[in-house]
Amino acid sequence: MQQIQQQQNVKGSKIPFEYKKQKSLYEETSNNDSKYQDMDNNKQNQKLKEEIQDKSDQKRDQRKKQFIQLEDGLRKPKRNYDPQYSNKQQIINKLKEQKIFIHFFNLKKYDSVIELQNQLFYCNLSNMNLDSDFFEIEGKLFKTDYDKNYNPNFFTQEGSFIVSLLEKKIQLKVEVEQQLRISINRNTQQCIEKKKTKSEFRSQSLVISKIIIIEEGKIINDCITPKKKKQHQPTKLWCKYNQQINENDENILKNGKWLTSSIIDSFVSYLNIQSKIQSEKEYFEKNQNDKQQINRILFLPTSLTTNFGMSYDCKKAQKLFQEELQQFEEMNYELNIIYKRIGFPINKNNFHWQFLLFDFERNQVELFDSLSHNIDQNLIKTLAKLLNLESCEQIKNQFSGQQKNSYACGYYVCSFMQYCYNLQFKEDAKYNYNEQEIIETLLDVIKDEIKQ
Structure with a gap:
């Protein structure tokens, strides 16, 4: 009985030992697994941190792209980043340089x-x-x-x-x-x-x-020194600004007579060429805010509306309009892409000069007439339609009605065109009609630069 009890005690003592041993082994294994698990967790955490950092860097880079660099060093945010917009800005900046x-x-x-x-x-x-x-x-x-x-x-x-x-x-x-x-x-x-x-x-x-050949002491075929025949000297003609000019045009200006279309259309071309040169100079010398203040103007020749004739329709007018402006065909004749205003000197029934100024931004047409005559409403509507300004407002210019004689309407129109030209670069430009000054300007414009 004692032996059995002792055996039971021995066996009883062995069970706890083996259990402890197994428990110890289990704990050791668990600790090792825990270490490996911690290592894996650390790696995963590190990887997760790297991914978060990468995403943060990407967002920061993207955020940088969402700013426009201004000339004064400041940065202006854009709401929606557009790669094409960014490319446009690069091109604009490159060409500005x-x-x-x-x-x-x-x-x-x-x-x-x-x-x-x-x-x-x-x-x-x-x-x-x-x-x-x-x-x-x-x-x-x-x-x-x-x-x-x-x-x-x-x-x-x-x-x-x-x-x-x-x-x-x-x-x-x-x-x-x-x-x-x-x-x-x-x-x-x-x-x-x-x-x-x-x-x-x-x-x-x-x-x-x-x-x-010398015959009886006379040279009969000397073509080197031909005999000059007396001929009637015709009126001197020359071409200036694609207009045929003659001495009669100079006399018209010197004697204060009614202006011809050749003189006015020469002045139109002169203003357009000078406007292009001056616009480029003024634009790139101004700061960013003032650049938008250059309201470029395009003058169209009197020949355009004169060729419409007395009876015309929109189809004929459109054909002549597009022939005059072939260089703008690729932009579908949308002149407002480049210009803010379009000016038309008008020959009314071959006895009076008027002027129309269309403004894209204000959606209006300004009427200038030195005698305050009525302007053909059908012509205004036709030109407005060609310029996509069909519902534009009509206003009468405040400087209309100042003419006191019967011949100066053309001089007034040229003076007003000069004023519109000046407004491109000086918002505070003043209109001041000086007949002698505009005559001298026109004489200089039509002067023959190629001496015969």
């Missing part, structure tokens, strides 16, 4: 137009490579060259162009390649000619001789 205008519009073929002196270049924003100041791009170019008398020669080209921002030059790629070949050939020819001796040059040159 080179003092080049660019305008944007929403049409299928082209979405932007670069405006250089006497050039309009239509292209697509996505094709511009502004990483370089010299790049190739597809587009359409309208170019105008002028002679000394500012007579225009128009060119239209479409295809692949080479654009040089530094030189402000846009040239058809084919022409660039052709000029390069000509230059290479010229240099090659010069190298060949340098190798020739002077004797070879002499042998190649032929002395051109002239036979003079």
Whole structure:
């Protein structure tokens, strides 16, 4: 009985020991698992932190892109970040550095137009490579060259162009390649000619001789000194600003007579050319806020509305309007993309001059008439429709009705156009009619710069 009890005690004593041993082993294993689990948790936490940091960095970078850098160093937030908008800003800033205008519009073929002196270049924003100041791009170019008398020669080209921002030059790629070949050939020819001796040059040159027949002591075929015949000297004619001018036009101005359309249309072209030059100069010299204050104006010649005739419809007027403004075809003749106002000198029934000024921003047309005559309402409505200002308000200019004689209406119109031109650059410009001053200006405008 004692033996059995002892065995039971022994067995009883072994069970707790094994249990403790197993428990210890279990705890050790659990601790190890816990360590590994902690390590895994640390790795996961570290990875999670890295992911959070990456997302934070991405958000910060994205936030940076959502700011526009201003000229004064401040940053202005944009509400919705648009990559295309950002690209536009880069292009605008790049072209501003080179003092080049660019305008944007929403049409299928082209979405932007670069405006250089006497050039309009239509292209697509996505094709511009502004990483370089010299790049190739597809587009359409309208170019105008002028002679000394500012007579225009128009060119239209479409295809692949080479654009040089530094030189402000846009040239058809084919022409660039052709000029390069000509230059290479010229240099090659010069190298060949340098190798020739002077004797070879002499042998190649032929002395051109002239036979003079002398009969009974008189030279009868001396064409070198032909006899001058007395001829009637016709009135001197010349072409200025694409208008035929003669001495009679100068006499009209000197004697204070009724102005012709040639004089007024010459002045229209003069103002448009000067406006382009001055706009570029003024725009890039102003600060960011003042740049928006340049209200560019385009004057259209009297020939446009005169060619409408007495009886016309919108279809005829639209055809003549589009023929006059072919360079704006690619922007669907939406002149408000570039200009804020459009001016029309009007010849009323070939005996009186008037002026209409359409304002895109104010959605109105201003009527100027030095005699306060009525202006053809059908003409106003037609022009408004062509400019997409069909519901515009009509107002009479405060300087109308000042004419005191029978001939000065044309001088008043030219003086008012000069005033509108000045308003582009000076908001506080004053209108002051000075007949002698405008006469001197017009005489200078039509003066022949090419002496015969």
